Amino acid sequence: MQTLKVDLGExxxxxxxxxxxxxxxxLLAPHIAGRQVAIISNETVAPLYLERLSRSxxxxxxxxxxxxxxxxxxxxxxxxxxxxxxxxxxxxRRTTVIALGGGVIGDxxxxxxxxxxxxxxxxxxxxxxLSQVDSSVxxxxxxxxxxxxxxxxxxxxPQAVLIxxxxxxxxxxxxxxxxxAEVIKYGLICDEPFLTWLEEHVDALRVLDQVALTEAxxxxxxxxxxxxxxxxxxxxxxxxxxxxxxxxxxxxxHMGYGVWLHGEAVxxxxxxxxxxxxRLGWISAQERDRGIRLFQRAGLPVIPPEEMTEADFLEHMAxxxxxxxxxxxxxxxxHMGEAVVTDxxxxxxxxxxxxxxxxxxAQLKG
Amino acid sequence: MQTLKVDLGExxxxxxxxxxxxxxxxLLAPHIAGRQVAIISNETVAPLYLERLSRSxxxxxxxxxxxxxxxxxxxxxxxxxxxxxxxxxxxxRRTTVIALGGGVIGDxxxxxxxxxxxxxxxxxxxxxxLSQVDSSVxxxxxxxxxxxxxxxxxxxxPQAVLIxxxxxxxxxxxxxxxxxAEVIKYGLICDEPFLTWLEEHVDALRVLDQVALTEAxxxxxxxxxxxxxxxxxxxxxxxxxxxxxxxxxxxxxHMGYGVWLHGEAVxxxxxxxxxxxxRLGWISAQERDRGIRLFQRAGLPVIPPEEMTEADFLEHMAxxxxxxxxxxxxxxxxHMGEAVVTDxxxxxxxxxxxxxxxxxxAQLKG
Numbered sequence: 095m096q097t098l099k100v101d102l103g104e105x106x107x108x109x110x111x112x113x114x115x116x117x118x119x120x121l122l123a124p125h126i127a128g129r130q131v132a133i134i135s136n137e138t139v140a141p142l143y144l145e146r147l148s149r150s151x152x153x154x155x156x157x158x159x160x161x162x163x164x165x166x167x168x169x170x171x172x173x174x175x176x177x178x179x180x181x182x183x184x185x186x187r188r189t190t191v192i193a194l195g196g197g198v199i200g201d202x203x204x205x206x207x208x209x210x211x212x213x214x215x216x217x218x219x220x221x222x223x224l225s226q227v228d229s230s231v232x233x234x235x236x237x238x239x240x241x242x243x244x245x246x247x248x249x250x251x252p253q254a255v256l257i258x259x260x261x262x263x264x265x266x267x268x269x270x271x272x273x274x275a276e277v278i279k280y281g282l283i284c285d286e287p288f289l290t291w292l293e294e295h296v297d298a299l300r301v302l303d304q305v306a307l308t309e310a311x312x313x314x315x316x317x318x319x320x321x322x323x324x325x326x327x328x329x330x331x332x333x334x335x336x337x338x339x340x341x342x343x344x345x346x347x348h349m350g351y352g353v354w355l356h357g358e359a360v361x362x363x364x365x366x367x368x369x370x371x372x373r374l375g376w377i378s379a380q381e382r383d384r385g386i387r388l389f390q391r392a393g394l395p396v397i398p399p400e401e402m403t404e405a406d407f408l409e410h411m412a413x414x415x416x417x418x419x420x421x422x423x424x425x426x427x428x429h430m431g432e433a434v435v436t437d438x439x440x441x442x443x444x445x446x447x448x449x450x451x452x453x454x455x456a457q458l459k460g
Numbered sequence: 461m462q463t464l465k466v467d468l469g470e471x472x473x474x475x476x477x478x479x480x481x482x483x484x485x486x487l488l489a490p491h492i493a494g495r496q497v498a499i500i501s502n503e504t505v506a507p508l509y510l511e512r513l514s515r516s517x518x519x520x521x522x523x524x525x526x527x528x529x530x531x532x533x534x535x536x537x538x539x540x541x542x543x544x545x546x547x548x549x550x551x552x553r554r555t556t557v558i559a560l561g562g563g564v565i566g567d568x569x570x571x572x573x574x575x576x577x578x579x580x581x582x583x584x585x586x587x588x589x590l591s592q593v594d595s596s597v598x599x600x601x602x603x604x605x606x607x608x609x610x611x612x613x614x615x616x617x618p619q620a621v622l623i624x625x626x627x628x629x630x631x632x633x634x635x636x637x638x639x640x641a642e643v644i645k646y647g648l649i650c651d652e653p654f655l656t657w658l659e660e661h662v663d664a665l666r667v668l669d670q671v672a673l674t675e676a677x678x679x680x681x682x683x684x685x686x687x688x689x690x691x692x693x694x695x696x697x698x699x700x701x702x703x704x705x706x707x708x709x710x711x712x713x714h715m716g717y718g719v720w721l722h723g724e725a726v727x728x729x730x731x732x733x734x735x736x737x738x739r740l741g742w743i744s745a746q747e748r749d750r751g752i753r754l755f756q757r758a759g760l761p762v763i764p765p766e767e768m769t770e771a772d773f774l775e776h777m778a779x780x781x782x783x784x785x786x787x788x789x790x791x792x793x794x795h796m797g798e799a800v801v802t803d804x805x806x807x808x809x810x811x812x813x814x815x816x817x818x819x820x821x822a823q824l825k826g
Contacts, residue, residue, distance in 0.1 A: 170536055181607035184778060209575075212602060212613045236578060241547035247578045248614065412550060 096312050100231065100319045105251040109231065109315050113304060115258040116143060116219070119150040125217055125253040128188030131156045132180055134203035135194040136163040139221050142264055147194055147219065157183045161199065165352040168198045168238045170246075176206040187211040190253070196222035196269075197229035197356065201247070204235030208250035218252045221261040223273025223307075224357050227280075227314035230255045232322045232335075243343055257315075259307050267300070271393035272357025274299060275338075277310050278388055279364060280317040283334045286431025288313055289388070296391045334433035337425040338364030341398070344410035348402055354395075361394035362452075369455070370447040371427040374439060381430050386455060397452040404448040462678050466597065466685045471617040475597065475681050479670060481624040482509060482585070485516040491583055491619040494554030497522045498546055500569035501560040502529040505587050508630050513560055513585065523549045527565065531718040534564045534604050536612075542572040553577040556619070562588035562635075563595035563722065567613070570601030574616035584618045587627040589639025589673075590723050593646075593680035596621045598688045598701075609709055623681075625673050633666070637759035638723025640665060641704075643676050644754055645730060646683040649700045652797025654679055655754070662757045700799035703791040704730030707764070710776035714768055720761075727760035728818075735821070736813040737793040740805060747796050752821060763818040770814040 095112030110121055131154040135144055140160045148156055159179035161172050180189065191214060193203035200218050207216035220230040236247015262270065274296070281289030291313075292299075298306040324331050342363030345354055354362075365386055372382040386396050411422060422444070423437040461478030476487055497520040501510055506526045514522055525545035527538050546555065557580060559569035566584050573582035586596040602613015628636065640662070647655030657679075658665075664672040690697050708729030711720055720728075731752055738748040752762050777788060788810070789803040 170540070174536070177605055177612055178607070181605060181611060209602075209612045209614060211611060212600065212615050234578065236575075239543055239547060241544070245547060245577060246543055246575045248575060249578050 096308070098312070098315055098319055100251075101323050102251060107252055107254050109255040109257065109319070111226075111257040111259065111308060111312055111315065113258065113260045113308075115256050116146050116261070117150060119153070121256055122150060122192075122217065122254070123153070125215070126154065126190045127215055128186070128190065129155050130183075130185045130189040131192060132176075132183070132185060132189055133158040133192045133194050134161065134176055134199060134206070135159075136161045136196075136199055138163040139195040139199070143194060143221060143261060147192070151192075157185070161202065163198075165198055165238070165356070166350075168202060170237060173202055173206055173237055176203065177210060180206075180210055185210075185214075187214055190215040190217060192217045192219060194219045194221065195225075196220065197225040200225050200229045201235050201244075202237060204233075204250055204252065205237060205247050208235055208248040213250070216250065216252045218255040220255070220257060222265055223262055223270055223311070224276055224355075225273075226257045226259075226262075226311050227273060228276045228318070230257070231315055231318045232332075243346060257311060259304060259311065262302060262307060267393065269355065269357075270300065270302075272355040272361075274392040275357035275361040275364070275389065275394050277314050278385075278392060279335075279337050279360065280314045282364065282368075282385060282427060282430065283337050283425075283433035284321070284431060285313070285317055286429075288317070289431060293388060293391075296388065300393065330435075333423070333435045334425050337427075337433050338362075338367050340411055340422075340424055341366040341407065344407045345398055345402065347410045348406050349399060354399075358395050361389045361392075362396060362398045365389065365396045365452065365455075366398065366447055366450075367424070367426055369450050369452070370424070370439075370443060373443050373446060373450075374426065376426065376428050377430060383455070384430070390456070396456045400453075404445060407448050462674070464678070464681055464685055466617075467689050468599075468617060473618055473620050475621040475623065475685070477592075477623040477625065477674060477678055477681065479624065479626045479674075481622050482512050482627070483516060485519070487622055488516060488558075488583065488620070489519070491581070492520065492556045493581055494552070494556065495521050496549075496551045496555040497558060498542075498549070498551060498555055499524040499558045499560050500527065500542055500565060500572070501525075502527045502562075502565055504529040505561040505565070509560060509587060509627060513558070517558075523551070527568065529564075531564055531604070531712075531722070532716075534568060536603060539568055539572055539603055542569065543576060546572075546576055551576075551580075553580055556581040556583060558583045558585060560585045560587065561591070562586065563591040566591050566595045567601050567610075568603060570599075570616050570618065571603060571613050574601055574614040579616070582616065582618045584621040586621070586623060588631055589628055589636055589677070590642055591639075592623045592625075592628075592677050593639060594642045594684070596623070597681055597684045598698075609712060623677060625670055625677065628668060628673060633759065635721065635723075636666065636668075638721040638727075640758040641723035641727040641730070641755065641760050643680050644751075644758060645701075645703050645726065646680045648730065648734075648751060648793060648796065649703050649791075649799035650687070650797060651679070651683055652795075654683070655797060659754060659757075662754065666759065696801075699789070699801045700791050703793075703799050704728075704733050706777055706788075706790055707732040707773065710773045711764055711768065713776045714772050715765060720765075724761050727755045727758075728762060728764045731755065731762045731818065731821070732764065732813055732816075733790070733792055735816050735818070736790070736805075736809060739809050739812060740792065742792065742794050743796060749821070750796070756822070762822045766819075770811060773814050 191207040218230040239245040342359035345359040368382040557573040584596040599617040605611040708725035711725040734748040
């Protein structure tokens with residue numbers, strides 16, 4: 095087992111990573127202050143892991159709230175089921191909410207913990223690669239609104255994060271690939287040597303080599319923890335974590351939540367950021383193609399939806415959270431392994447990027 | 461104009477109190493970081509003050525969201541109207557949300573500000589006596605749930621609070637009295653000399669003497685700011701602010717939100733706390749009656765609803781936020797002007813308090 099510490103003063107918390115951690119009650123106990131525990135999971139994950147986690151919590155009064163699965167349910171109506179469960183069971187403000195599932199469960203359970211009686215304790219047990227390397231670290235919680243993704247939420251830190259790498263054995267391959275999109279992102283934005291490591295190990299990761307997975311998760315969490323440490327509320331460097339996300343959110347919003355997986359949209363969105371960085375002369379065509387090739391080997395889409403026009407992208411990006419006073423800030427690559435956040439680029443380059451021939455770029459690598 | 465400072469480190473903010481402050485744009489400008497402003501108000505207050513406040517904000521891009529009036533609308537469905545308004549107008553994370561109205565508007569606009577894009581700036585412009593002395597100070601925001609009051613919310617501090625005492629000229633007398641319940645509370649819990657001052661000025665307050673109102677609001681805010689300074693997250697001394705609220709919330713929940721005004725329920729609830737303190741031998745019968753008399757002179761109810769049984773109270777109090785691990789903590793008076801939070805009392809005294817003859821106590825003062 096490896097343990098990282100996210101250092102945020104009095105809100106610091108540990109991330110434990112390793113095989114079989116679900117069966118280790120001693121990792122949870124130090125982070126549960128009261129006698130009540132509420133496990134929030136979904137219809138897919140609960141049958142696989144709820145009983146095991148509950149056994150590790152035999153010392154507590156445990157309830158579970160099982161939500162429908164999927165991004166389409168990341169809304170107020172579903173969140174309300176958590177409050178209903180907590181209030182019906184008369185959980186008080188010393189209860190501990192545990193998220194058992196992927197990013198959607200983590201975001202909703204975390205937001206519910208942030209809001210329930212104005213804030214109760216919260217533990218993350220992420221069971222997808224995406225949530226293990228991304229949404230379980232950094233304190234972002236929330237739900238979607240019909241007019242935009244993650245528009246309602248809170249910054250709220252967990253007491254601890256428990257990552258059992260063995261849970262990836264039941265993850266559908268498409269979701270494993272989606273998680274790899276975020277893993278590759280860390281290499282692109284701040285860790286060029288990790289990018290090289292990934293090129294050597296991407297095949298091993300796709301066949302669930304546990305040693306490779308542990309290393310990839312650990313390096314990803316360490317990279318994110320480092321960035322979050324430096325900038326908890328996303329005023330500066332943290333925004334580089336959104337590489338590919340502005341384009342990606344536009345894809346998700348346009349296609350409808352859940353049609354493309356988040357990681358898939360991030361992969362295609364990052365390819366657009368690579369293309370724009372190349373058009374700005376910051377990276378070479380060969381470097382751009384290196385990124386495209388790695389996403390392809392990870393089983394990810396590198397072409398935005400054919401049906402999306404330049405106007406579609408601009409419309410959806412205009413209400414992105416990264417818009418400050420109407421100027422569109424984008425995360426781009428100054429070099430491979432070094433991202434920057436900037437709104438200082440010719441508008442024509444953005445337009446050319448939105449209109450580029452990604453099908454041709456993808457075929458060159460095919 | 462008087463200005464108090466609530467000292468919370470980097471989240472400190474000023475409270476400006478005085479006549480005609482709505483027409484002083486220079487008080488708002490230092491607290492608005494972006495170009496977008498969203499005024500949240502309701503159908504009752506907006507016709508009276510929205511245009512004046514908007515004129516003071518002529519330098520900004522201003523939208524308004526007008527909600528239905530009343531505690532019955534303090535729920536998710538109404539909160540959603542704020543998010544709809546912000547997103548439709550494409551307000552970004554540098555927007556400033558301004559609450560123009562009473563406690564319900566402040567709680568909802570504050571919670572919306574806490575959640576919108578995970579937190580945007582917020583200014584309180586309270587227009588009822590209750591919200592001026594209570595809900596605009598202390599950072600509590602939130603909405604009700606069918607199973608409990610204020611069960612979903614956040615601790616979120618405003619950038620500033622602007623109290624225009626002239627807005628009380630349009631406040632219904634019943635709501636003025638409800639606000640006086642909280643004013644009297646400050647005397648009871650921590651300021652015996654203020655209690656004496658109130659006995660001398662309660663008639664002046666009820667006829668809207670501006671000098672007396674300014675003094676009462678200022679002393680109340682100062683008392684609350686002092687308590688909040690000492691204990692931002694309600695772990696200790698802040699809980700004394702809930703004098704009368706545990707009994708009062710039970711009354712509000714049982715009767716249905718909005719049937720009794722919050723201040724009315726607090727008044728009757730505080731009389732119950734006085735009665736229990738007397739039964740514990742902490743205050744005399746004369747001191748209890750002094751409190752009852754003051755509430756009566758302020759035009760407030762001092763008898764809990766006839767229809768509520770002991771069992772009704774216990775049922776509703778069992779999910780109160782002040783319940784820690786199943787033991788019911790209550791705010792009681794050790795002396796007049798000194799409140800304590802305790803769960804160390806004989807259960808029989810609580811039961812006797814719930815069954816006491818408040819009609820007889822009230823008639824003695826009549």
